[in-house]
Amino acid sequence: MSIFIEAAIRAVFVFGFLLVTVILLVWVERKFVSDLQNRVGPDRAGPWGILQTLADGMKSFFKESIRPTNVEVALFVAAPIIALMTALLIFMVVPIGAPVEINGTEYALVGADLNVGLLYVLALSSMAVYAIVFAGWASGSKYPLLGSVRASAQMISYEAAMGLSLVPVVLFAGSTSITTIVEQQQGTFLGVFPAWNIVLLPSFVIFLISGFAETNRAPFDLVEAEQEIVGGYHTEYSGFQFALFFLAEYIAVFNISALTAVLFLGGWSGPVFGPAWIAWVWPIGWFLLKTWAIVLFFVWVRASLPRMRYDHLMSFGWKKLIPVSLAWIILVAIAIGIRDFGLPWS
Amino acid sequence: MLNQYYGDYVTVAVFVAVGAVLVGAAIGMSKMIAPRAPGGFKDVPYESGIEPILGGWSQSHIRYYIFALLFLIFDVEAVFIFPWALQLEYFDSIGRGMFALIEMFVFIAILLLGLVYAIRKGVLKWE
Numbered sequence: 047m048s049i050f051i052e053a054a055i056r057a058v059f060v061f062g063f064l065l066v067t068v069i070l071l072v073w074v075e076r077k078f079v080s081d082l083q084n085r086v087g088p089d090r091a092g093p094w095g096i097l098q099t100l101a102d103g104m105k106s107f108f109k110e111s112i113r114p115t116n117v118e119v120a121l122f123v124a125a126p127i128i129a130l131m132t133a134l135l136i137f138m139v140v141p142i143g144a145p146v147e148i149n150g151t152e153y154a155l156v157g158a159d160l161n162v163g164l165l166y167v168l169a170l171s172s173m174a175v176y177a178i179v180f181a182g183w184a185s186g187s188k189y190p191l192l193g194s195v196r197a198s199a200q201m202i203s204y205e206a207a208m209g210l211s212l213v214p215v216v217l218f219a220g221s222t223s224i225t226t227i228v229e230q231q232q233g234t235f236l237g238v239f240p241a242w243n244i245v246l247l248p249s250f251v252i253f254l255i256s257g258f259a260e261t262n263r264a265p266f267d268l269v270e271a272e273q274e275i276v277g278g279y280h281t282e283y284s285g286f287q288f289a290l291f292f293l294a295e296y297i298a299v300f301n302i303s304a305l306t307a308v309l310f311l312g313g314w315s316g317p318v319f320g321p322a323w324i325a326w327v328w329p330i331g332w333f334l335l336k337t338w339a340i341v342l343f344f345v346w347v348r349a350s351l352p353r354m355r356y357d358h359l360m361s362f363g364w365k366k367l368i369p370v371s372l373a374w375i376i377l378v379a380i381a382i383g384i385r386d387f388g389l390p391w392s
Numbered sequence: 393m394l395n396q397y398y399g400d401y402v403t404v405a406v407f408v409a410v411g412a413v414l415v416g417a418a419i420g421m422s423k424m425i426a427p428r429a430p431g432g433f434k435d436v437p438y439e440s441g442i443e444p445i446l447g448g449w450s451q452s453h454i455r456y457y458i459f460a461l462l463f464l465i466f467d468v469e470a471v472f473i474f475p476w477a478l479q480l481e482y483f484d485s486i487g488r489g490m491f492a493l494i495e496m497f498v499f500i501a502i503l504l505l506g507l508v509y510a511i512r513k514g515v516l517k518w519e
Binding site for chain 2: 049050053054056057058060061106107108109110111112113114115116127130131134135138157158159160161164165166168172183185186187188189191192195198199202203205206209210213216217220221222276281282285286290356357360361364365368369372375376379380382383
């Protein structure tokens with residue numbers, strides 16, 4: 047099969063998977079938050095309101111995308127597209143299951159197993175900052191500008207912490223390919239515990255916290271603090287252009303959850319039962335279970351924690367997360383040094 | 393036939409293309425369906441209901457710029473740390489494992505020194 051056709055089929059699968067997931071994700075979030083807050087939540091469209099997101103999405107198609115007078119047209123139009131594209135493309139390096147054999151050929155259940163997978167993820171999440179800066183700047187209005195300046199400063203701060211928190215994972219696996227990192231987490235440790243990267247606990251915690259900041263989720267959602275700056279960088283967006291930002295945000299939440307599951311919770315590794323024709327479903331199930339658990343954690347945090355103050359947010363990132371992750375890199379490097387080649391005293 | 397290495401990047405390129413077509417098609421469809429009636433007060437930049445005062449591009453504080461500088465330092469540093477993390481085993485195989493480890497400790501120590509300097513300078517203080 048031509049490599050182009052295969053890639054195109056993979057792309058359609060990955061994007062289709064993401065879009066269906068996001069429709070579910072928005073519903074799950076609204077329903078779960080309303081459960082936590084003792085209200086009913088969406089319950090009109092479809093059973094338990096499960097089609098609510100679809101209805102909202104369809105509605106945005108039929109609404110006018112207003113373009114205010116002061117707008118820089120090119121950047122204003124480009125910003126939501128960049129936001130959605132980066133969110134969609136990050137997921138292509140996440141393996142959602144063990145390789146599947148069809149007619150003697152093995153297919154990896156991943157968009158592409160890039161040998162620089164982790165760096166690709168970091169690079170694309172840096173690109174996502176452009177969308178926000180462009181949106182804020184091009185709107186030609188005060189609230190979006192304030193929101194985007196805040197957002198970009200916040201995102202780049204936590205991106206530094208996020209990048210550093212991944213170094214121990216790379217040290218551990220000796221590779222930046224995400225598939226290799228998952229394979230290295232197979233099996234058990236001391237016979238009972240799954241050999242997940244969760245043993246790198248500080249990395250896990252730092253990655254998750256910076257994930258919250260990267261996706262502008264509560265308690266780090268100052269970017270969209272309605273009480274201070276209305277909608278933040280997307281104040282001037284309406285209709286379908288707003289829907290693109292909205293989609294991008296939720297896909298980003300799913301991406302971070304999937305990456306956490308893959309990098310720290312063993313991804314698709316887990317016990318497999320049953321005959322061969324059913325066995326291939328298990329890894330996908332494990333991956334989805336772990337990812338959705340983290341998604342629910344995201345929602346739980348949103349319903350529980352108040353928004354942080356901006357100066358606290360920044361000093362937390364620079365004074366705590368970054369020094370801690372640097373110190374942790376040194377510790378892990380020493381541990382790996384002892385394991386692999388012994389230090390002077392051994 | 394393309395080898396594996398380039399094949400991966402062809403896949404990335406195809407993903408970008410398919411994504412662009414998808415997003416483009418969605419936007420095009422919305423453009424066709426959605427009404428378009430510019431004019432009136434809805435085209436005025438939003439300022440909580442009052443008419444906008446002065447221009448849309450206001451000044452922002454210098455400290456955001458300093459964060460960008462700090463970020464640059466730490467991101468460039470990641471460029472050094474990731475290859476080091478990947479090549480640690482190779483350094484060990486040529487008998488230079490200790491050297492590579494200590495080298496990186498010195499590097500990280502200098503970096504931390506820079507961060508401490510920035511904090512002592514009051515970059516992270518908000519008044």
